Amino acid sequence: MLLKQISDLREEKKPLEFSDIPEPVPGPNEILLKVNACGVCHTELDEIEGRTPPPVFPVVPGHQVVGQVVDKGTDVTMFKIGDRAGVAWIFASCGTCEFCVNGLDNLCPEFKATGRDAHGGYAEYMKVQEGFAYQIPEYFSDYEAAPLFCAGAIGYRSLALTNIQNGQTLGLTGFGASAHLVLKLARHLFPETKVMIFARSEEERAFALELGAIWAGDIGDNAPEKLSAIIDTTPVWRPILTSLENLKPGGRLVINAIRKEEVDKPQLLSLHYPDHLWMEKEIKTVANVARRDVAEFLEIAARAGIKPQIQQYALQEANQALLELKNREIKGAKVLVLS
Ligand SMILES: [Zn+2]
Numbered sequence: 001m002l003l004k005q006i007s008d009l010r011e012e013k014k015p016l017e018f019s020d021i022p023e024p025v026p027g028p029n030e031i032l033l034k035v036n037a038c039g040v041c042h043t044e045l046d047e048i049e050g051r052t053p054p055p056v057f058p059v060v061p062g063h064q065v066v067g068q069v070v071d072k073g074t075d076v077t078m079f080k081i082g083d084r085a086g087v088a089w090i091f092a093s094c095g096t097c098e099f100c101v102n103g104l105d106n107l108c109p110e111f112k113a114t115g116r117d118a119h120g121g122y123a124e125y126m127k128v129q130e131g132f133a134y135q136i137p138e139y140f141s142d143y144e145a146a147p148l149f150c151a152g153a154i155g156y157r158s159l160a161l162t163n164i165q166n167g168q169t170l171g172l173t174g175f176g177a178s179a180h181l182v183l184k185l186a187r188h189l190f191p192e193t194k195v196m197i198f199a200r201s202e203e204e205r206a207f208a209l210e211l212g213a214i215w216a217g218d219i220g221d222n223a224p225e226k227l228s229a230i231i232d233t234t235p236v237w238r239p240i241l242t243s244l245e246n247l248k249p250g251g252r253l254v255i256n257a258i259r260k261e262e263v264d265k266p267q268l269l270s271l272h273y274p275d276h277l278w279m280e281k282e283i284k285t286v287a288n289v290a291r292r293d294v295a296e297f298l299e300i301a302a303r304a305g306i307k308p309q310i311q312q313y314a315l316q317e318a319n320q321a322l323l324e325l326k327n328r329e330i331k332g333a334k335v336l337v338l339s
């Protein structure tokens, strides 16, 4: 499924085109995967609508990829033919800058993203350097594993960046693929932490309560108590204000969104220093994902039995899955299943 140009999803209902391109040939340190499953992420909408545009068109999107190694370069040592492997948003980094050498390859100035800066997993085949591929615990099927590579791994990074301790209260603003995994992860890592959800749709709120949130309200509602940290996964601005208002003194808001949409930006003019920022409240963003996040999260998820709730689509139904995501028809994670 090829992305050939930027488009406006209010008008364009088929942003990706089902096409035939040559099978990729792996370089010396690359593996070739036959893709079995690829997760659908909100970031694909940001690419299609031009908020984080691919540098070159056409490109195959998709950065939550699970497949089987069917070919490999001469220097590959970590994978053999037939192995299962996964690929995340981090496709490449320089390996030598101050960020890379400290495990912050997500911040590398040479950071390359799967499915934006290189062909990704909305295809039958994709290639990747072996150092940017991961073994997958047996515990997960291909389609269960796919959303762990972005929704899960970035959720894991977001939760770590909140700095919360067991027993401190946690809020989640927006309740899509990533937040539903963060809720499961938080319940495992911080069993005494109360998790509260702010979500626009009633279905998302009901789903959150089903998964163990103790309270679920609309975005803009006041939670029954102030929160130590909140993770915002929405694509817009107003939730930043409503989240800040719901924080305790010293609380931290972590924004897990690669880009925000411009539609409601004027809302920021109602920023009110005493309510939103005073009392040492903090704002931090989550950028990309480090390789360490992916590897650690896969292991924790397998050990804790954290599996995503999945909605499955065929590869050719990618446009439908993306439009549903745009219209927030979401329950858990959407995955293209190829086998
Ligand atoms: Zn993603």
Ligand SMILES: [Zn+2]
Residues within 6 Å of the ligand: 093, 094, 095, 096, 097, 098, 099, 100, 101, 105, 108, 109, 110
């Ligand atoms: Zn680097």
